Amino acid sequence: MPSLSRRHFLEISTAAAGVTAVGGIPAFAHGVLNSSETLRTVPTICDVCFWKCGSVAHLRDGKLWKILGNEIDPLSEGRLCPRGTGGIGAHYDANRLTSPLIRKTERGQEQWVEASWDEALRYIAERMLKIKAKYGPESMALFSHGIGGKFFKHTMHAYGTPNIAAPSYAQCRGPRDVGFSLTFGEGVSTPERTDIANAECLVLIGSHLGENMHNTQVQEFAQAIEKGASIIVVDPRFSVAASKAKYYLPIKPGTDIALLLAWMNVLVTEELYDKEYVDAYGFGFEAFAAEIAPYTPEWAYPKTTIDPTLIRETAREMARYKPASLVHPGRHVTWYGDDAQRGRAMALLNALLGSWGRKGGFYYPAGMDVPGYPYPDYPAPTRPKADNPDHKYPFADGTLTNGLRDATISGKPYPIKGWMVYATNLIEALPNQQETIRAIQELDLMVVVDVIPSEIAGWADVVLPEAVYLERYDDLHVSWFRQPFVGLRQPVVEPPDDQKPGWWIARELAKKLGLESYYPWKDMEEYLRTRVESAGLSFDKLKKDGVILGPKQPLYFDEGVPAEFDTPSGKIEFYSTQLAEAGFDPVPKFTPPEEPPPGAFRLLFGRAPVHSFSRTQTNPILSDLMDENEAWINQDIARRYGLDSGDYVRLKNSEGVESEPVRVKATQRIRGDCIFITHGFGHTARGIFPKYKKGASDAGLITQYKVDPLMGATGMNVNFVTLELEA
Numbered sequence: 001m002p003s004l005s006r007r008h009f010l011e012i013s014t015a016a017a018g019v020t021a022v023g024g025i026p027a028f029a030h031g032v033l034n035s036s037e038t039l040r041t042v043p044t045i046c047d048v049c050f051w052k053c054g055s056v057a058h059l060r061d062g063k064l065w066k067i068l069g070n071e072i073d074p075l076s077e078g079r080l081c082p083r084g085t086g087g088i089g090a091h092y093d094a095n096r097l098t099s100p101l102i103r104k105t106e107r108g109q110e111q112w113v114e115a116s117w118d119e120a121l122r123y124i125a126e127r128m129l130k131i132k133a134k135y136g137p138e139s140m141a142l143f144s145h146g147i148g149g150k151f152f153k154h155t156m157h158a159y160g161t162p163n164i165a166a167p168s169y170a171q172c173r174g175p176r177d178v179g180f181s182l183t184f185g186e187g188v189s190t191p192e193r194t195d196i197a198n199a200e201c202l203v204l205i206g207s208h209l210g211e212n213m214h215n216t217q218v219q220e221f222a223q224a225i226e227k228g229a230s231i232i233v234v235d236p237r238f239s240v241a242a243s244k245a246k247y248y249l250p251i252k253p254g255t256d257i258a259l260l261l262a263w264m265n266v267l268v269t270e271e272l273y274d275k276e277y278v279d280a281y282g283f284g285f286e287a288f289a290a291e292i293a294p295y296t297p298e299w300a301y302p303k304t305t306i307d308p309t310l311i312r313e314t315a316r317e318m319a320r321y322k323p324a325s326l327v328h329p330g331r332h333v334t335w336y337g338d339d340a341q342r343g344r345a346m347a348l349l350n351a352l353l354g355s356w357g358r359k360g361g362f363y364y365p366a367g368m369d370v371p372g373y374p375y376p377d378y379p380a381p382t383r384p385k386a387d388n389p390d391h392k393y394p395f396a397d398g399t400l401t402n403g404l405r406d407a408t409i410s411g412k413p414y415p416i417k418g419w420m421v422y423a424t425n426l427i428e429a430l431p432n433q434q435e436t437i438r439a440i441q442e443l444d445l446m447v448v449v450d451v452i453p454s455e456i457a458g459w460a461d462v463v464l465p466e467a468v469y470l471e472r473y474d475d476l477h478v479s480w481f482r483q484p485f486v487g488l489r490q491p492v493v494e495p496p497d498d499q500k501p502g503w504w505i506a507r508e509l510a511k512k513l514g515l516e517s518y519y520p521w522k523d524m525e526e527y528l529r530t531r532v533e534s535a536g537l538s539f540d541k542l543k544k545d546g547v548i549l550g551p552k553q554p555l556y557f558d559e560g561v562p563a564e565f566d567t568p569s570g571k572i573e574f575y576s577t578q579l580a581e582a583g584f585d586p587v588p589k590f591t592p593p594e595e596p597p598p599g600a601f602r603l604l605f606g607r608a609p610v611h612s613f614s615r616t617q618t619n620p621i622l623s624d625l626m627d628e629n630e631a632w633i634n635q636d637i638a639r640r641y642g643l644d645s646g647d648y649v650r651l652k653n654s655e656g657v658e659s660e661p662v663r664v665k666a667t668q669r670i671r672g673d674c675i676f677i678t679h680g681f682g683h684t685a686r687g688i689f690p691k692y693k694k695g696a697s698d699a700g701l702i703t704q705y706k707v708d709p710l711m712g713a714t715g716m717n718v719n720f721v722t723l724e725l726e727a
Ligand SMILES: Nc1nc2c(c(=O)[nH]1)N[C@H]1C(S)=C(S)[C@@H](COP(=O)(O)OP(=O)(O)OC[C@H]3O[C@@H](n4cnc5c(=O)[nH]c(N)nc54)[C@H](O)[C@@H]3O)O[C@H]1N2
Pocket: 047, 145, 148, 167, 168, 171, 172, 173, 331, 332, 422, 423, 424, 425, 426, 428, 429, 430, 431, 449, 450, 451, 452, 454, 455, 456, 466, 467, 468, 469, 605, 606, 612, 613, 614, 615, 679, 698, 699, 702, 716
């Protein structure tokens, strides 16, 4: 395989942002090392997003200088995405929290007094003990995102609550994994088990790789392009990925299930599917085939606006390359509230192509066997989780953030009285900000562990400043991937002020709660060494190299992976008896989405290559590359409103919520029935003043959401906006 040049990689990554060179990087990062200066390198793991790429931090005369990829890390292969490269900006961010803060006035007013760690943690522990005595330990909830939350989870389990949730389930990839599990008996997990590098045909349904910068996937995407893979992109917006595609299908938003049904119809009626594979591993194929028989490309045309000829041609294209035809399952899939069924339709299309367990489709990942630390057992909670009472969402296999929010508001099935929030900006990540705020008003205790005074921190009683990833150890990174490996995040520099690592905060809090027996280790090195050595590996080697690789494993059925499916039938379920029994469609059906009201547009949102969610807008390096978002508006529509690129407009949703002014990008690259903005801008936290209200917040406009009846995730592409011209 030809090796990928760095230039080629960056070409893809920057195409959409319209960024030029890396101008404006603060002075500390400029220049080359001269002979009198010392260079030290420390391998660690990136945390600018949750992909966890192996990195090598370079220190120049002891000062953090630059970060590159770790050559031996299988996720980064020695290259970071633009955000990871800008990671030093997290350390140098002028907006950082510097010491613990205790609320001075009303909640949400963002007025604080500084406190010592002892005071702040005592304050929290006292209230947590009161909540436990009055309501039971289950009345505390933890929201956390990322590997850094590991020790908070440990403390909260030891305290006795099962209510622990992350928005990466019900606001992100939950429905996809439920759809795939219902079909194949297991999910796609993270990092996704997609064999993009070997795909000969790659279908991207809204997965905007190249703007979605998950490093490994983008590198593999570039490899697939280089090898001449046939790429089919389905997106209402001509994404970066679309610019690499052989076929671009500008679908009407919310109609992907209709397209998927029509594609499957073509594969079945033209007998183009992988018959041998379906015969060997499929369950309920006849019933499935009968069910999809009416859904011809002509049926799908008025729904999707995609020409039936193009639907046929693309179905045949997929069939030509099967089983190395990969229909990417997507990641942020909480779109329309029918998302688990769309995930299932994508799984079924892959099943027809025979791609699961095959080269160029979905491989079988393997993980390193690293035992956990030998802790005492956690106390068993006396009440089940509060997020999904009476299994209202029967296929929810993770905890619903929105379910915990509902329970906090209603007090049912029991009151939730305390929130501990670690590294997740619930104000920006959950739909309907007013509901989040309403829930917070019900609390006796609200704690936020963050690195900047974010929106969610603004609502806390106590804000705890964490050391950024370059300043701390976290737990070991043991992921399932092509090759098993273990990676280490370790401190590169000291925190500049009174910030502390998450493990330290979680342990000190546990001590104040009388839970010290759950923290028998002396320090983090001892903890990590114990775990690494109990796996028969050397901690010193891990510290030195950052990553230890395990032996390669078979990846596909024909390499010896047993073709086993953990479904009720033990087969790939074309017809799902589980779904039928629970009262749902056993084969996905299409329901048309609501139409935008006259004069309104569907609000869509996604990623920009140089930012992560709402967490990088204060990073000086990344904000230098892009410091506000743009509203993508179809050129003809813009003309009708007399708008040019660069003008400012406000977006107003159906409930009258108005965004901050946002710059217009008038372009033919988006359909006329929708408007697209990048998530994470339009911050309203006053403490991050230079970024305050810069650009528009998608989250502010997402007041409507549709809950997936199978598993409870929140579809968020269901809001409509009008254009309000600036005087
Ligand atoms: N409107 C809207 N909502 C969305 C999405 C969207 O596109 N639009 N995307 C959805 C998806 S796919 C996901 S995965 C979720 C993600 O949602 P979140 O996990 O909430 O991600 P962020 O919004 O970036 O919030 C991260 C928070 O952690 C803080 N932080 C950053 N680094 C650190 C650190 O080292 N330590 C600590 N303690 N805190 C830190 C940041 O300042 C920020 O407050 O959001 C979902 N919700």
